[in-house]
Amino acid sequence: MTATKSLRAGGRVQAAIPIVLLIGLVILIGVLQPSFLTADTLLVVMADTATLFILAAGITFVVMLGGIDLSIQAVASLSSVLVAIWLGRIGYWAFPATLLVGFITGAFSGVVHVRLRIPSFIVTLATSGLVAAAALLLSQERSITIGEAGRAYLSWITGRPFGVPSVIFIGALVACAGIWLQCYTPFGRYSAAIGAGEAATWASGVKVNRQKVIAYSLSAGLAALAGILLTGRLSSGSPTLANELLLPAIAAVVVGGTSITGGAGGIGRTVIGALIISVVRVGMTFVGVDIFAQQIVFGAVLILAVAITIDRTKILIVK
Amino acid sequence: MLAVEHVSKAFAGVQALDDVNVEIGANEVVGLVGENGAGKSTLMRILAGVYSPDRGSLKLDGAQVLLKSPREANLNGIGIVFQEQSLLLNLTVGENIYLGQEAEFTRLGLVNRRRMNAAARRQLAKVEVDIDPDTRTSELSFAARQMVELAKALALEERTEKHLIILLDEPTSVLEQRDIEILFARVRALKRRASFVFVSHRLDEILALSDRIYVMKDGRVVGHMEAGSTTVPQLHQMMVGRDRHAEYYRESRQGPPREEIVMEARDLSVTGAYRKVDFVLHRGEVLGIAGVVGSGREELTRTLFGFVPQSSGTLLIDGHEVRLTVPSQAADHGVGYIPRERRTEGLVLSLPLAVNVTLSKLPTSRITGAIRLSREIQLAKSWVDKLHIRTPGVEALCLNLSGGNQQKVVLAKWMNARAHILILDHPTRGLDVGAKEEVYELIRDLSEEGVSIILTADTLEETIGLCHSILVMRDGKVTARFDASPGRKPSQVDLIQHMV
Amino acid sequence: MEPRKVPPSADSGTPQIRSPELGGRNAKLSLNRLKRYAPFFALIALSLLIGAMNPRFFEFNNLIRVANSASIPLVLSLGMTFVILLGSIDLSVEGVLAIGAVLISLLVxxxxxxxxxxxxAVVLAILACSGIGFLNGAIHVGLRIPSFMVTLGMWFIGVGVATLILGGSTVRVLDKGIRSIALDRPMGFFPIAVWVALGALGITWVIERQTRIGRYIYAIGGGEDLAALSGIPVKRVKIIVFMIAGTLYGLGGLLSAAQLGQGNALIGSGRLFSTVTAVVVGGTALTGGEGGVLNTLVGVMIMAVLGNGMVLLGISPDVQQGVQGVLIIVAVALSLDRARLKIVK
Incomplete structure (x- = not known):
């Protein structure tokens, strides 16, 4: 098992750096402001991380094989609108239906990308436009509050089994499923191989296009899930709900140590990356960083974290 | 003029050059021959300032020089025409000729394109080609690009006081016959301006162009003679060495192939590459395809693995008609491919050995579809043992393996996928003699186990030595077929007749 | 060994070569050449189509409106073009632009x-933006971090700095000179902003076509290793390119402040993706080495005409970005020389 583990992760030291960074940050904030280290605060941080992580997990699939998905915030917003509309009409069926829409948008991006051979940056941006337009039309540019009847269906999101917000469990479930997909299934293996050497993977008889379409579908599907969770927590859907989440999600992926050019990294690392992002955000408020200066600190931490976590041995030319 | 004295160079434990002495005089063409891995290219790269020697020195007009970069080599009058072309395809011809040298045309920060193009035209005139310097390089044929490279090297003339030495590193490998003649005519005409070092693995070319010849083998200079005083067979003898005999290719292990037909081509054609090719491949047979560049054999092999879809004709695998449009289809039919470009198409270098071995066929659980990781490690270990792959472990990155071991990993990948037809595209390219022998041994093993092999080899000798039967191609057509059972092997001359 | 026919001996006379004899250019490639103008044809076709559906498109005032709406995107895209030609990416547009605009608003x-x-104040602010560009480049090549991540961080920092110096509020520009950039129309023609953008186009065109830096940008984008072998100072060129980009974003900040008459930290919102899109739609490849500032001009005009046309045709604002998405895919699919790209990321 140890052998298999190092098989997946490559360098073990490299993999440990983000964890060390996370623990260091938590301790640092805890020393400066001991109230940060209470169970309640940490649970809040983790609950806040869950949606960010789920979005980031989706992008991780795409980044692993060397692409990028810029459509996730639009997909998350659309799904919040869809859930809000559908809950009153079809009850629990609203959730699978919304997830399905998410998967389909992702599959659309993927197919256009591999068939028309257009860079993923452009394709997913275009998909983003389409999806955002759909969200605006469906919601008539308004946020949709979910009525009392609908809220009953949302208890699996808002509940606190054993005193722990259920979104944390959902996030953990996604993390486990994602790690399983990446480490134990052919899809995960092929994704990493495509990111590290697409030509060789293709010439080994791997169905490269299929893996790509799966990755984009998963990415958008998880974005839809994140949208559903956000809707549940806010009890309303809105066409601009997730608009500020794309960048932090990408940041979480790269801070975790997944290479933006693909081939190295994974969902496990994204868990750490997302936690680092959340801890920095919440921690800054705790420590008393001027609210206006927070973004500066955040940007600087981002660059620093990447500078520390990035594995330079595998990159020959840095673009 | 330029003297290489006692130069040695090693890479990752492999001695590429061992105490090499070479002299280059003024206005002469020095030929350099040797098999792949003999050290020709390493020597050229040392002369061009790409590598620096571990031991020994370079002397220019008697004074020792250190060439730490291609730029310093340039300043000392040494220019190189690389085997892999070094022109940037997205720049114009003129921009390429003066890349990095724009200063002389720059005034007030602006590059005077007209003056630069005029100068480029002057360089192009030296090689007597009429190409507009404003042409995009990507629009030129390989031959024309080669001329531009030559013109670029000649542009050095105006930048250095030193006598010009131009290194031609297998410049003919991508050229058509007619273009080779033009290139040679140019080189002869330019001899009054410069000295040339000419590397080729085609002995007749070396004899035709060179004044003096150095023969290299296993990193050493094993012969040195005037071109007029030697012959192709004599050169060949020196390159190959006395210790090579029939057993080199394990001919005693060559058994007869089985009756069963595993692959058959009928009137197979790819527009613009080859037409109406027929062949039959039996179980356990090694079928060689011989032909020069442009004969269509490269495209033929790539068709059989789905890289280049056939335009017409029929291809049968195990009796079923197939049409391969992507490699994954070929792999699904049990075809494997050992590419020439091992580092880009053969292996994912930055992934571990075990991952590469199982890339074509992962051991998955029947129930969950998940990868059985411990089984994977076990498989990888068994292949490492079976093929004697020298590696610190199955987790080692392929990046860190030697060429021969990398090639074995590629082979293991397809053996693990249980490919019963293997297409070997120059499988021994860039391997040293020991590694080559191991590959030959493996080919015999595979053949005995009933795996069928289609081989395009680096040398005719290899083709003849390894194959059961040989297909000769010229200009996109099959011109001859030879039976090559032990004792009835055709000679190189037999094959060459039908190749050119 | 694969012996070939022995070439003729030295004195067989030197054949005169012309490029066609060497295989030279062939017909297939001239089609590819034509393909490089595809974005331009797309622009013409789009304009004619919109003009046909609503003749008001070709009215003088509308054309000026189109030009005016293209001025800020053009300035930004010009900066981005050089970065993309290198094969890199710069995500810090919105941050740098915000700093430029806020500094100008506060200092006039x-x-x-x-x-x-x-x-x-304008000079100071734009210099500050060049400085941020320099930082982008220096961190990118110095620490060997992909430009994507460096500039992502710088995006946050830029917006953060702009927020911090304004304390989260908005400041109004009272300087007549600055406002005149957007309002004055010398000789009843284009507003000054358009002239500024055209000036930037001219300068970047000269840099691209006539200077060593321009040449080196293409060389690095075409093959970084080969470029380094030819003795090109790759690192220095990259840093300079990011500086040029920063400078142009600063200029974009000036135009934004002039147009809106105010400065705030979110003044650049939404500019990044439209900038990259314009560059790519114009035919510059994200992989580097192909395209240029004239392509970018065409790309920006396509986006501007499209935006204007959708308003003229009364397409609901909700649908506009959807239509835009579809048309971008169509435009890129038509103009991309995909046969050459084996691997698309």
Whole structure:
């Protein structure tokens, strides 16, 4: 098992750096402001991380094989609108239906990308436009509050089994499923191989296009899930709900140590990356960083974290 | 003029050059021959300032020089025409000729394109080609690009006081016959301006162009003679060495192939590459395809693995008609491919050995579809043992393996996928003699186990030595077929007749 | 060994070569050449189509409106073009632009403080933006971090700095000179902003076509290793390119402040993706080495005409970005020389 583990992760030291960074940050904030280290605060941080992580997990699939998905915030917003509309009409069926829409948008991006051979940056941006337009039309540019009847269906999101917000469990479930997909299934293996050497993977008889379409579908599907969770927590859907989440999600992926050019990294690392992002955000408020200066600190931490976590041995030319 | 004295160079434990002495005089063409891995290219790269020697020195007009970069080599009058072309395809011809040298045309920060193009035209005139310097390089044929490279090297003339030495590193490998003649005519005409070092693995070319010849083998200079005083067979003898005999290719292990037909081509054609090719491949047979560049054999092999879809004709695998449009289809039919470009198409270098071995066929659980990781490690270990792959472990990155071991990993990948037809595209390219022998041994093993092999080899000798039967191609057509059972092997001359 | 026919001996006379004899160019490639103008044809076709559906498109005032709406995107896209030609990416557009706009608003006569530095404020602010560009480049090549991540961080930092110096509020520009950039139309023609953008186009065109830096940008984008072998100072060129980009974003900040008459930290919102899109739609490849500032001009015009056309045709604002998405895919699919790209990321 140890052998298999190092098989997946490559360098073990490299993999440990983000964890060390996370623990260091938590301790640092805890020393400066001991109230940060209470169970309640940490649970809040983790609950806040869950949606960010789920979005980031989706992008991780795409980044692993060397692409990028810029459509996730639009997909998350659309799904919040869809859930809000559908809950009153079809009850629990609203959730699978919304997830399905998410998967389909992702599959659309993927197919256009591999068939028309257009860079993923452009394709997913275009998909983003389409999806955002759909969200605006469906919601008539308004946020949709979910009525009392609908809220009953949302208890699996808002509940606190054993005193722990259920979104944390959902996030953990996604993390486990994602790690399983990446480490134990052919899809995960092929994704990493495509990111590290697409030509060789293709010439080994791997169905490269299929893996790509799966990755984009998963990415958008998880974005839809994140949208559903956000809707549940806010009890309303809105066409601009997730608009500020794309960048932090990408940041979480790269801070975790997944290479933006693909081939190295994974969902496990994204868990750490997302936690680092959340801890920095919440921690800054705790420590008393001027609210206006927070973004500066955040940007600087981002660059620093990447500078520390990035594995330079595998990159020959840095673009 | 330029003297290489006692130069040695090693890479990752492999001695590429061992105490090499070479002299280059003024206005002469020095030929350099040797098999792949003999050290020709390493020597050229040392002369061009790409590598620096571990031991020994370079002397220019008697004074020792250190060439730490291609730029310093340039300043000392040494220019190189690389085997892999070094022109940037997205720049114009003129921009390429003066890349990095724009200063002389720059005034007030602006590059005077007209003056630069005029100068480029002057360089192009030296090689007597009429190409507009404003042409995009990507629009030129390989031959024309080669001329531009030559013109670029000649542009050095105006930048250095030193006598010009131009290194031609297998410049003919991508050229058509007619273009080779033009290139040679140019080189002869330019001899009054410069000295040339000419590397080729085609002995007749070396004899035709060179004044003096150095023969290299296993990193050493094993012969040195005037071109007029030697012959192709004599050169060949020196390159190959006395210790090579029939057993080199394990001919005693060559058994007869089985009756069963595993692959058959009928009137197979790819527009613009080859037409109406027929062949039959039996179980356990090694079928060689011989032909020069442009004969269509490269495209033929790539068709059989789905890289280049056939335009017409029929291809049968195990009796079923197939049409391969992507490699994954070929792999699904049990075809494997050992590419020439091992580092880009053969292996994912930055992934571990075990991952590469199982890339074509992962051991998955029947129930969950998940990868059985411990089984994977076990498989990888068994292949490492079976093929004697020298590696610190199955987790080692392929990046860190030697060429021969990398090639074995590629082979293991397809053996693990249980490919019963293997297409070997120059499988021994860039391997040293020991590694080559191991590959030959493996080919015999595979053949005995009933795996069928289609081989395009680096040398005719290899083709003849390894194959059961040989297909000769010229200009996109099959011109001859030879039976090559032990004792009835055709000679190189037999094959060459039908190749050119 | 694969012996070939022995070439003729030395004195067989030197054949005169012309490029066609060497295989030279062939017919297939001239089609590819034509393909490089595809974005331009797309622009013409789009304009004609919109003009046919609503003749008001070709009215003088509307064309000026189109030009005006293209001025800020053009300035930004020009900066981005060089970065993309290198094969890199710069995500810091919005941050740098915000800093430029906020600094200018605060240093000229405004309703927030007592400064009134006039045009020297503009120079200072744009220099500051060049400085951020320099930082982008220096961190990218110095620490060997992909430009994507460096500039992502710088995006946050830029917006953060702009927020911090304004304390989260908005400041109004009272300086007549600055406002005149957007409002004055010399000789009843284009507003000054358009002239500024055209000036930037001219300068970047000269840099691209006539200077060593321009040449080296293409060389690095075409093959970084080969470029380094030819003795090109790759690192220095990259840093300079990011500086040029920063400078142009600063200029974009000036135009934004002039147009809106105010400065705030979110003044650049939404600019990044439209900038990259314009560059790519114009035919510059994200992989580097192909395209240029004239392509970018065409790309920006396509986006501007499209935006204007959708308003003229009364397409609901909700649908506009959807239509835009579809048309971008169509435009890129038509103009991309995909046969050459084996691997698309």
């Amino acid at each position: 006569r405004n309703n927030g403080n007592g400064f009134d530095l006039g045009w020297s």
